[in-house]
Amino acid sequence: xxxxxxxxxxxxxxxxxxxxxxxxxxxxxxxxxxxxxxxxxxxxxxxxxxxxxxxxxxxxxxxxxxxxxxxxxxxxxxxxxxxxxxxxxxxxxxxxxxxxxxxxxxxxxxxxxxxxxxxxxxxxxxxxxxxxxxxxxxxxxxxxxxxxxxxxxxxxxxxxxxxxxxxxxxxxxxxxxxxxxxxxxxxxxxxxxxxxxxxxxxxxxxxxxxxxxxxxxxxxxxxxxxxxxxxxxxxxxxxxxxxxxxxxxxxxxxxxxxxxxxxxxxxxxxxxxxxxxxxxxxxxxxxxxxxxxxxxxxxxxxxxxxxxxxxxxxxxxxxxxxxxxxxxxxxxxxxxxxxxxxxxxxxxxxxxx
Numbered sequence: 001x002x003x004x005x006x007x008x009x010x011x012x013x014x015x016x017x018x019x020x021x022x023x024x025x026x027x028x029x030x031x032x033x034x035x036x037x038x039x040x041x042x043x044x045x046x047x048x049x050x051x052x053x054x055x056x057x058x059x060x061x062x063x064x065x066x067x068x069x070x071x072x073x074x075x076x077x078x079x080x081x082x083x084x085x086x087x088x089x090x091x092x093x094x095x096x097x098x099x100x101x102x103x104x105x106x107x108x109x110x111x112x113x114x115x116x117x118x119x120x121x122x123x124x125x126x127x128x129x130x131x132x133x134x135x136x137x138x139x140x141x142x143x144x145x146x147x148x149x150x151x152x153x154x155x156x157x158x159x160x161x162x163x164x165x166x167x168x169x170x171x172x173x174x175x176x177x178x179x180x181x182x183x184x185x186x187x188x189x190x191x192x193x194x195x196x197x198x199x200x201x202x203x204x205x206x207x208x209x210x211x212x213x214x215x216x217x218x219x220x221x222x223x224x225x226x227x228x229x230x231x232x233x234x235x236x237x238x239x240x241x242x243x244x245x246x247x248x249x250x251x252x253x254x255x256x257x258x259x260x261x262x263x264x265x266x267x268x269x270x271x272x273x274x275x276x277x278x279x280x281x282x283x284x285x286x287x288x289x290x291x292x293x294x295x296x297x298x299x300x301x302x303x304x305x306x307x308x309x310x311x312x313x314x315x316x317x318x319x320x321x322x323x324x325x326x327x328x329x330x331x332x333x334x335x336x337x338x339x340x341x342x343x344x345x346x347x348x349x350x351x352x353x
Contacts, residue, residue, distance in 0.1 A: 001040045002069040003052065008060035009035030010052075017047030024051060060240075062292065066118070102154040109152045110162075110182055110201075112170045115144035119243075121319055121341030122267045122284070124171075125194055125215040126232060126244040141192070142243060143169050149184060149199070162203035165189050172218050175201075183227065185217045196229060196255060209255030217246060220272050222302055225253045228261070228271045228279055236265060240291050248281060248304065261304030267295075270322045270345075277302060280310060280332065282321045292340040295319045297332075297352070311352050321345050323352070 001015070015028040027045045030038070035058055054063035070076065101109070117124065119142060128140040147170035149163040162182070163170060167189030174183045180201050185194040186208075196209040196216050209227070210216045219229035228250045236245040248262035248271055262268050266284040274280050278299045285294035296312030297320050311332075312320050319341035323334035330353065337347030 001043060001050075002071060003038045003040070003065060004067040004069070005035040005038065006064035006066050007035070007058075008062040008064040009033070009058045010054035010056065010063050011035075011058050012054075012056035013063075014053045014055065015040065015043070016051045016053060017043075017045050018049040018051070019047055021049045062240075098154050106154060108154065108201075110150070110173045110175055111152065112147065112149055112173050112184065114147040114169050114171055116344050117142050117144065118343050120241065121321070121337055121343065121345055122238070122246075122269065123241070123243040124344060125217055125246070127192075129237070129242040143187065145169070145189070147171070147187070149173060149182070149186075151201070151203075160203070162199060162201075163206065169194065174220050176221055183219050183221060185215075185219065185229075196227065196251075210251065210258065211255075215244070215246065216249070218270050222250070222273055222279075223277065224302065226302070227251050227253065227255075228273075228302070230268050230271065231258075233258070234260065234263075238266065239286060248279070248300070250302070250304075261300060262307070272324050273302075274299065274325050274332075275327075278306070280323050280325070282319070282323070283307075285313065290316060293317055295321070295341065297323050297334065319345070319347070320350075320352075321347075326351075 011033055012031045014026050016024040016026050018024045027043045028040050052065060057063055123142050126142055128142055130140055145167045147165050147168050148161055149170045151160045151162055165188065169187040170184060172185045182199050182201060184197055186197040187194045193213060194215045194217050195211055196219050197206060198209060199206045214231055214233045216229050216231045219227050222228055230246040231249045232244045232246045233249060234245060234247045238245055245267055247264045247268045249258055249260050251258045264283060266286040269282040271279045271281040278301055280297060280299055282295055283298040293316035294313060297310040298307060299310045300307040317339055319337040320334050321337060322345055323332045325332050332352045334350055334352060335345050335347045336350040337345050
């Protein structure tokens with residue numbers, strides 16, 4: 001068993017195995033460990049579940065594991081079989097979802113393709129501020145090269161590439177209410193920052209809306225014609241990490257008149273308008289609270305006033321993100337990313353009523 005610790009490693013820890021997820025057996029104890037990559041041998045046990053229990057933290061005061069490997073052949077074969085089963089189920093569910101959307105009259109889906117960096121849920125723009133060796137093999141930048149904006153026809157299954165930049169990056173596409181324009185974040189090849197762009201639904205008319213030495217990401221159209229997004233223009237860094245912060249901003253439809261809507265000292269994410277005109281978004285709470293437990297759903301008026309809790313702020317754990325209202329109901333759908341959040345908001349799709 002190989003444990004890949006993040007910098008917030010455990011000095012003392014235990015490894016526990018379980019067959020049923022209820023009864024646990026301690027199979028290894030380690031004391032005074034330096035972190036990094038640790039190989040544990042001689043565990044002499046088999047189990048369905050594994051748990052690493054941190055007992056004493058290192059200098060960061062927290063515990064964080066990047067990955068756990070089981071390199072022996074039987075374990076690798078079992079994991080490969082499980083991955084194939086999960087992928088097949090995901091493929092079937094995706095096909096069912098496409099058929100369901102087509103039955104409801106949806107003709108096209110717009111999506112972006114880009115490689116990702118296996119970092120925290122919020123660390124997907126800018127760079128990793130470390131003077132040491134390249135942490136990600138990409139000059140410590142929190143993005144990879146290569147991005148496409150695509151449009152999928154549900155009836156034919158044909159995908160049309162609207163924008164292809166092998167050295168750039170494309171993310172966060174949103175379709176305008178008129179169905180003719182797509183808003184998205186785009187980092188041109190050779191550039192270091194994402195900015196807001198629009199393009200016509202047929203792939204013509206690419207136009208840049210924002211610029212400057214900042215990252216502008218996760219935009220959404222507002223009913224009054226403006227655009228809400230999150231940006232690193234706040235010039236802040238995560239208090240317990242080495243990456244930049246982005247908070248709520250808005251601008252006019254042409255990218256002008258940019259102004260902040262939030263003074264949060266940590267991240268705001270994925271803003272989206274509610275039917276009553278307020279903006280639903282994720283806010284990472286950090287003041288006088290655990291730095292890794294409170295990142296839930298909040299609302300604010302379109303001018304930034306009236307910021308208040310929408311759901312989840314009394315329940316520590318779980319990043320509630322990518323929330324959007326369900327038309328004709330009081331419910332919203334969101335991604336519930338476990339714990340302090342997974343890479344690129346990965347988690348369970350949840351309904352909040």
